[in-house]
Amino acid sequence: MAEAQSIAVAAESTVATRMSAPPSYDVADFPVPHGREEEWRFTPLERLKGLHNGTAVATGSVKVEVSAPDGVTVTTVGRDDPRVGRAGTPVDRVAAQAFSAFEKATVVSVPAEAAPAEPVRLSVQGEGGVTYGHTVFEIGAFAEVVIVADHTGDAVRAANVEFLVGDGAKVTFVSVQDWDDTAVHCSQHSALIGRDATFKSVVVTFGGDLVRLHPRVSYAGPGGEAELYGLYFTDNGQHQEHRLLVDHTAANCRSNVAYKGALQGADAHAVWIGDVLIRAAATGTDTYELNRNLVLTDGARVDSVPNLEIETGEIVGAGHASATGRFEDEQLFYLMARGIPAEEARRLVVRGFFAELVQQIGVPDVEERLIAKLEAELAEAIA
Amino acid sequence: MATLEIHDLHVSVDGEGGSKEILRGVDLTVKQGETHAIMGPNGSGKSTLAYSLAGHPKYTVTGGTVTLDGEDVLEMSVDERARAGVFLAMQYPVEIPGVSVSNFLRTSATAVRGEAPRLRTWVKEVKETMERLEMDPAFAERNVNEGFSGGEKKRHEILQLELLKPRIAVLDETDSGLDIDALRIVSEGVNRVRSTGEVGTLLITHYTRILRYITPDHVHVFAGGRIVESGGAELADKLEAEGYEQYTKGGGS
Numbered sequence: 001m002a003e004a005q006s007i008a009v010a011a012e013s014t015v016a017t018r019m020s021a022p023p024s025y026d027v028a029d030f031p032v033p034h035g036r037e038e039e040w041r042f043t044p045l046e047r048l049k050g051l052h053n054g055t056a057v058a059t060g061s062v063k064v065e066v067s068a069p070d071g072v073t074v075t076t077v078g079r080d081d082p083r084v085g086r087a088g089t090p091v092d093r094v095a096a097q098a099f100s101a102f103e104k105a106t107v108v109s110v111p112a113e114a115a116p117a118e119p120v121r122l123s124v125q126g127e128g129g130v131t132y133g134h135t136v137f138e139i140g141a142f143a144e145v146v147i148v149a150d151h152t153g154d155a156v157r158a159a160n161v162e163f164l165v166g167d168g169a170k171v172t173f174v175s176v177q178d179w180d181d182t183a184v185h186c187s188q189h190s191a192l193i194g195r196d197a198t199f200k201s202v203v204v205t206f207g208g209d210l211v212r213l214h215p216r217v218s219y220a221g222p223g224g225e226a227e228l229y230g231l232y233f234t235d236n237g238q239h240q241e242h243r244l245l246v247d248h249t250a251a252n253c254r255s256n257v258a259y260k261g262a263l264q265g266a267d268a269h270a271v272w273i274g275d276v277l278i279r280a281a282a283t284g285t286d287t288y289e290l291n292r293n294l295v296l297t298d299g300a301r302v303d304s305v306p307n308l309e310i311e312t313g314e315i316v317g318a319g320h321a322s323a324t325g326r327f328e329d330e331q332l333f334y335l336m337a338r339g340i341p342a343e344e345a346r347r348l349v350v351r352g353f354f355a356e357l358v359q360q361i362g363v364p365d366v367e368e369r370l371i372a373k374l375e376a377e378l379a380e381a382i383a
Numbered sequence: 384m385a386t387l388e389i390h391d392l393h394v395s396v397d398g399e400g401g402s403k404e405i406l407r408g409v410d411l412t413v414k415q416g417e418t419h420a421i422m423g424p425n426g427s428g429k430s431t432l433a434y435s436l437a438g439h440p441k442y443t444v445t446g447g448t449v450t451l452d453g454e455d456v457l458e459m460s461v462d463e464r465a466r467a468g469v470f471l472a473m474q475y476p477v478e479i480p481g482v483s484v485s486n487f488l489r490t491s492a493t494a495v496r497g498e499a500p501r502l503r504t505w506v507k508e509v510k511e512t513m514e515r516l517e518m519d520p521a522f523a524e525r526n527v528n529e530g531f532s533g534g535e536k537k538r539h540e541i542l543q544l545e546l547l548k549p550r551i552a553v554l555d556e557t558d559s560g561l562d563i564d565a566l567r568i569v570s571e572g573v574n575r576v577r578s579t580g581e582v583g584t585l586l587i588t589h590y591t592r593i594l595r596y597i598t599p600d601h602v603h604v605f606a607g608g609r610i611v612e613s614g615g616a617e618l619a620d621k622l623e624a625e626g627y628e629q630y631t632k633g634g635g636s
Contacts, residue, residue: 339465339494352481
């Protein structure tokens with residue numbers, strides 16, 4: 001069942017026409033943004049520290065550590081490696097800048113039919129200054145793997161992360177943005193999903209001064225499934241932007257997007273853009289996207305823009321929902337009327353709000369850390 | 384013995400046209416072990432009384448006193464009132480997504496009792512109480528009020544009443560929207576709590592139907608924001624026969 005309303009919106013403005021330049025690997029193909037462009041209008045450019053205009057020279061450093069279970073290999077390759085740039089082309093100037101500037105790419109390979117018991121863990125620890133990066137995860141056919149990428153410390157970081165998901169493979173990717181308050185992080189996650197493969201991504205954003213991520217998927221064959229989940233907690237002065245695209249390029253594929261955020265404090269700004277494109281060839285598509293925001297205090301701002309473009313009527317389902325609500329006084333009253341003190345009541349409601357997404361992570365230590373982080377953020381709000 | 388004393392209570396609510404007085408001098412004393420039915424037409428202020436006793440922030444007390452064993456209830460925050468033993472079974476309880484009934488009940492019991500109930504006895508206590516209310520065990524794993532039918536919401540309220548064992552229970556139109564079976568089950572739950580003799584009950588209702596299951600000691604007619612007539616159970620029969628017309632003529636509702 002398609003939603004007529006969404007189609008009408010899509011007819012006026014499409015994913016393609018809203019971009020100021022077509023995707024490209026070359027930074028020179030993108031004009032320097034001024035802030036009025038559709039894809040930049042929510043982003044405070046002055047806080048990008050030059051990532052968008054060519055003035056950010058890579059003089060900083062990050063400590064990157066990969067812990068790979070047996071059978072998973074990690075190699076460093078040049079930009080001419082055929083696996084680099086295959087899953088997706090940079091879609092904005094910062095991603096193209098990262099692509100043009102990185103020196104060596106890291107390729108993590110999971111062989112076909114491998115099913116490591118432990119996750120692949122990638123730790124990116126910022127040590128200050130500008131850095132660019134490129135990482136490719138190559139997952140063989142029928143492999144099953146969990147990948148956890150953890151971002152901490154201080155950095156001005158632009159990167160591309162690619163996923164080549166083999167036929168029938170099952171991948172869970174958890175990306176935690178737990179940066180220091182000063183960090184700037186822009187990253188494009190591009191996944192190319194093989195036939196009958198499943199790609200699940202869970203993006204968790206807490207830290208940073210400005211975080212702008214592009215989780216994107218497209219399908220290399222029929223029967224693929226994408227689950228894109230996200231949680232963010234946007235505090236005082238933080239700008240956290242998640243711009244998603246699900247490009248239904250093949251028949252009989254499914255996608256489900258669910259992002260939830262809580263905001264508190266003055267000038268906290270969360271942006272969520274959810275684009276879903278169902279191409280003419282993508283018959284039998286089933287897609288749903290959702291964004292919910294919980295505004296805990298005055299002074300926070302949310303921009304939530306779902307967008308669905310449908311080029312074929314032969315689909316199973318397509319829908320979206322977006323809602324931003326204030327922390328509900330009635331919920332607080334109900335819990336307090338049962339003797340529960342205000343602080344604890346608030347914690348219960350916020351934990352409950354995120355619960356269904358936390359459960360999706362499936363990596364116990366990350367789940368525990370996330371819950372601890374939530375509690376700490378809430379304690380800060382109360383204090 | 385716990386006694387709730389309401390004296391000359393005046394309550395206003397802020398609306399579009401400014402502040403509006405809803406309660407206009409309510410006087411009522413409810414003692415432990417007693418059941419008082421408050422009956423009145425729509426808009427008479429019955430629910431405002433219930434929510435004001437629980438401390439809902441929408442209502443402003445502009446005059447009068449409410450004490451529980453001499454303690455000033457109006458000075459207490461919402462959660463303090465609950466811990467002091469005032470319980471409000473709500474007419475329209477809200478959904479709390481992601482919070483399971485079992486987690487909610489245990490958190491609440493811990494707060495009200497001042498310590499976490501021992502797990503083994505607690506699980507048994509919840510299970511048995513749910514059985515008596517003819518609730519499916521799977522109910523405990525659902526999110527609070529999410530997707531509950533009208534009857535399920537009311538059973539869930541009475542489940543809390545039975546588990547939290549308040550000293551004063553205010554039941555706000557608990558009977559509304561219930562079919563006969565659900566009304567019987569819910570009433571039996573209320574009667575179990577009453578039979579302990581440890582709770583004073585304030586039963587707020589529009590209809591006399593629930594009084595066939597729960598026999599009140601006192602019946603009060605509420606109109607225009609105050610109690611206009613009080614009597615015994617026989618007053619309910621009179622209301623059943625004659626309706627509220629005589630109280631609303633020229634009244635402030």
